[in-house]
Amino acid sequence: MSELFKGRVALVTGASRGIGRAAALALAAAGAHVVAVARTVGGLEELDDEIQAKGGTASLVPLDLKDGDGLDNLGFQLFERYGRLDILVGNAGILGSVSPLGHIEPRDWDNVMAVNLTANWRLIRAMDPLLRRSEAGRALFVTSGAAWKAAAYWGPYAVSKAGLDTLVRTYAHETENTAVRANLLSPGPIRTRMRAAAMPGEDPETLPPPEAVTPAVLRLTGPDFGETGKVFDLREGRVLAFRGPA
Template identity: 50%
Template sequence: MSSAVLEGQVALVTGASRGIGRATAVALAGTGAHLVLTARSQGGLEETDDLVRAAGGTATLIPLDMVREADQLDMLGPSIVQRFGRLDVLVHAAGILSRLTPAAHIMPRDWEESLAVNTSSTWRMIRTCDPALRVAPAGRAIVLTDRYAEQPTAYFGLYSAAKAAQAHLVRCWAAEVEQTPMRVTLVDPGPVATNLRWAAFPGENPLSIRQPEEVGAAIAKLLAGSPEHGATLRI
């Protein structure tokens, strides 16, 4: 991908310390955009930063726990605009499986954590990023979704409920900005060899499914073009 595709733009990637978030950050490093990377793990972010720099990119790291420091998300968008003058891209890759359990056995703490990371963080990201993305020349937002958001499956109720709420919220957001230059897209990458996937299917051979790097490259390609607005893309 040409290094000038997103030259001068600013891209925010959540969940950037590992998995698809990290892979997307590395893929975007070759587009010319300056990256703002956030995740809970400082060490993981620093490892991603090393990979981004090796790929010729630049990044600003913001360690942030979306559960314990949720209120700080509200200032993320304005802080980025204050520092860099703009925000053009959001890739919201942060997510958590929590526990696989019968619906009747879901514990309050697990319920609250799943909703906080999978749903409430999306609401907060929309609130904090929407003003800047609306005024960007070609604002882009990609939010990762999962087939379990649409396919009720035994023992996945905790995860599915949170991801379904997230997906509906993002689709509503897309409808609200339809008359602007913004593009808002849900992306379902299918089975990918991430920690979240391993937690759900620990016996699965990770080499038998897609790798995060392939998905990251596909997301970067989408952002370099004009992703279908309001759709759920399976890449």
């Protein structure tokens, strides 16, 4: 275990699998205490076992992100225990229906917006006071190229990610005169369960694993990373000031 992030407290959502799990493992290996949030208790316990085996530490939080009161309570608990939050990684998300807009059931639309957009607003609302108490608060949210490509049949997911982009960039403007930095990471196609559901005919072995994302996560959540309100495109390997046309 390294000491790059020693003493820092990092909250990761969707931490039981995929990119969230890889991010949690990388942050713990770099010395951070990870607060791992996910709905799946078994997945969290497996994550905790691996973190401990490598000499790291974690706190497990089984929580549905649609539970806004639960997020508020988590913020209170973190304040009581640590007095601050140094790193927030908003990774959890769902794909929803891949279907023409006119065929999508309202409950499916609402569910995608609740998880991918509203929950992240509630997360910011709950964790903002804690991030401001850090000497270098870092908020990083996982977005997608779908947010600006506006591809057919990806409506709910694309709209939710476009909303997330604007949400995080707004938060970045609101905190630009503080020690908080808020950015977005667009990882591109990664070998995850969500990608397999979206592209069932694709060979997953042709895609990079979730661990390929972790160097960018560590860079963008590090105390020395000073940019804010940007989108980091992993495929391009650069920080973008804003999204351009497809």
